[in-house]
Ligand SMILES: NC(=O)C1=CN([C@@H]2O[C@H](COP(=O)(O)OP(=O)(O)OC[C@H]3O[C@@H](n4cnc5c(N)ncnc54)[C@H](O)[C@@H]3O)[C@@H](O)[C@H]2O)C=CC1
């Protein structure tokens with residue numbers, strides 16, 4: 519599909535292609551919607567097989583942030599960046615400085631942070647060139663790595679999901695399969711282990727798997743075997759589109775609750791989970807702890823205030839199940855409706871004329 523057709527499909531505002539030959543930077547900044555405020559979303563660095571794959575990830579992630587920020591009650595729009603390259607081999611200081619200048623050039627329309635493949639150190643470099651970056655070192659009065667806070671939110675959301683799926687929000691004795699034990703899922707596994715859950719993990723990075731086995735007594739399985747395990751809960755914490763025609767028939771769990779963005783390959787896969795009686799905690803609600811945390815920086819970071827708000831993800835997930843049952847719609851649709859209704863309300867409230875320096879009608 520042509521790029522403008524993709525953009526028109528879900529009314530994207532801007533796709534910015536950034537290239538810096540010296541550093542090797544190839545980045546795509548996606549600004550989906552700024553109705554609620556500047557677009558905030560992380561920067562992912564991934565070894566995409568093709569530019570088309572990178573563009574697709576950027577636009578799916580960018581729109582996901584619009585819904586995430588809206589549903590979280592934040593005054594922020596949605597956007598995201600993907601940097602094409604191997605985060606283990608291709609990073610250099612100039613790349614992130616050059617990227618920071620591209621972000622600065624957007625004059626606050628986009629605010630970035632971490633995501634897969636990027637770190638606090640990378641954000642600190644970006645901060646050298648732009649004001650519009652969050653998740654930087656606490657030394658600068660910021661919130662640092664958002665991942666542990668995201669994990670806390672996923673943990674709280676998973677408990678709300680357990681209440682819906684099993685009639686009890688305790689995770690003690692539950693078997694949880696965790697796909698991808700990186701930044702977020704390592705801390706999620708810590709919470710689950712402390713509550714007495716049994717862990718089955720997979721990762722394409724052997725070191726990450728071994729760390730979970732050593733620290734939490736997790737059972738390791740091959741990446742492709744994670745879907746078919748006998749378990750109660752599946753926690754996708756790696757990449758997106760993993761709830762699909764191939765994986766759904768393998769699932770034996772009663773609950774899907776994980777941090778990954780864009781878990782449903784297509785919306786119909788959310789319908790399929792519902793049809794199979796598998797409870798789904800909408801990804802952009804359960805994983806909103808990170809953005810809630812970094813967004814607090816915009817008001818002068820206060821950890822206690824941020825964590826208290828992240829803890830309410832439990833209530834947000836419960837509210838979505840209420841809407842789902844009240845309206846007879848799958849949980850993913852209930853979450854979409856919550857986000858879309860807020861965006862529409864704010865857009866309407868802004869539609870009234872307001873005289874300002876840009877639209878003064880001269881009186882001759
Ligand atoms: N970091 C954060 O605060 C937030 C992260 N997310 C999402 O959560 C997910 C994880 O994010 P992070 O933990 O930050 O990333 P990460 O890169 O630290 O961890 C992802 C892990 O998944 C593994 N992985 C990749 N493909 C895999 C596969 N096919 N099978 C098994 N493992 C695989 C990677 O090796 C890595 O260990 C991503 O989808 C991200 O967009 C969402 C909200 C906030």
Ligand SMILES: CC(C)CC(=O)C(=O)O
Pocket residue numbers: 558559560561583586631632633653664779805806808809812
């Ligand atoms: C703070 C970031 C991790 C926000 C973001 O990009 C996300 O929630 O996916």
